Amino acid sequence: MVSIYESPITSEEVKSKGKELGADLVGIADGSVMNENPPYPEDPRRPCDISDYDADRVIVLAKRLNLGSSRIKDWDQRHKYYNDELAITALEETALELVLWLEDKGYPALIIPPTHVDPWRYDGNPEKHLSPLLSLEHAAVEAGLGTLGLNLQLLTPEFGPRIMLSALLTSAPVDADKKNEVALCKGPSCGRCLSACPGDVITDWDRDWQRCDEYRNPYGFNKLTQFLGEVIDQTSPKEQKSMIRSEDSFNLWQSILRGAGAVNGCRRCQDVCPVGEDYESMLKDALDEIPEDTPQKQSRLNKIMDNPLSKNYDTQSRWIGSLPEE
Ligand code: SF4
Numbered sequence: 001m002v003s004i005y006e007s008p009i010t011s012e013e014v015k016s017k018g019k020e021l022g023a024d025l026v027g028i029a030d031g032s033v034m035n036e037n038p039p040y041p042e043d044p045r046r047p048c049d050i051s052d053y054d055a056d057r058v059i060v061l062a063k064r065l066n067l068g069s070s071r072i073k074d075w076d077q078r079h080k081y082y083n084d085e086l087a088i089t090a091l092e093e094t095a096l097e098l099v100l101w102l103e104d105k106g107y108p109a110l111i112i113p114p115t116h117v118d119p120w121r122y123d124g125n126p127e128k129h130l131s132p133l134l135s136l137e138h139a140a141v142e143a144g145l146g147t148l149g150l151n152l153q154l155l156t157p158e159f160g161p162r163i164m165l166s167a168l169l170t171s172a173p174v175d176a177d178k179k180n181e182v183a184l185c186k187g188p189s190c191g192r193c194l195s196a197c198p199g200d201v202i203t204d205w206d207r208d209w210q211r212c213d214e215y216r217n218p219y220g221f222n223k224l225t226q227f228l229g230e231v232i233d234q235t236s237p238k239e240q241k242s243m244i245r246s247e248d249s250f251n252l253w254q255s256i257l258r259g260a261g262a263v264n265g266c267r268r269c270q271d272v273c274p275v276g277e278d279y280e281s282m283l284k285d286a287l288d289e290i291p292e293d294t295p296q297k298q299s300r301l302n303k304i305m306d307n308p309l310s311k312n313y314d315t316q317s318r319w320i321g322s323l324p325e326e
């Protein structure tokens, strides 16, 4: 039952409850700091845009991904999609339980899932990248959980980028964490994310998000609309039936069934990143070699090394942190 009185509460209690409920990492960001520092000022997405009353704090939860699936090299293995989907489901339950716990203490709260986008922004082009309501990667940096890497993935000291994120908004009066000022990313001299990317979509401190989506959500809404369009375009019913019974159709059905491959997909850049306490002992033997690397990718990395503090770095430096000397 929701209390009409606000019980005393501390940030330590919130974090310890989040972990007891299944999160591996919990950090708390100051909503007003996030309101003042939107990651993309031309299209600000701030806690205050979501809730007028309950967004003083953004509690960021992270669940680690299981490493057996990271050790599978092919980016498009369904084992990976299913394992990640289970992590999302578990984290959703953790987030909901934490919301209810906060409300039992008298503080209304709501969940900001990582994959939810604003339907009002959809303009009829399924290929276009749609950003989530709040960038949870940037929120996680503000909550002290880590810093952003060369492709703007979140890196944590414990698990590198091999985590799933969720967040809660609340105005419970708990202390916010401070962000880290020094980059965890080893910079372009590492560049393993860029070398391994199957779509070659990573640039300097950014990525082509639209092209990345083709890999991150290989059986998402874009693929579904493409597939249905191709079925309609067939001139004979026989061809249409054959497409409806095809492997593509089967994969779409499987993805819609669980979300596996629709709301998640490629994470090869996360798997190969050497940041994280888990990498040396649990992943390096399987992932050290990068078959996707090419001389062209190395040449691009060399160019980034010549000018690591580029315009892209400047616009995201608050969340990337200061770079180690190359
Ligand atoms: S998710 Fe895949 S396609 Fe996107 S940047 Fe990472 S490796 Fe590249």
Ligand code: SF4
Binding pocket: 149, 150, 151, 153, 155, 184, 185, 186, 187, 188, 190, 191, 192, 193, 194, 272, 273, 274, 275
């Ligand atoms: S793989 Fe290397 S360059 Fe890429 S994010 Fe990780 S540390 Fe940075």
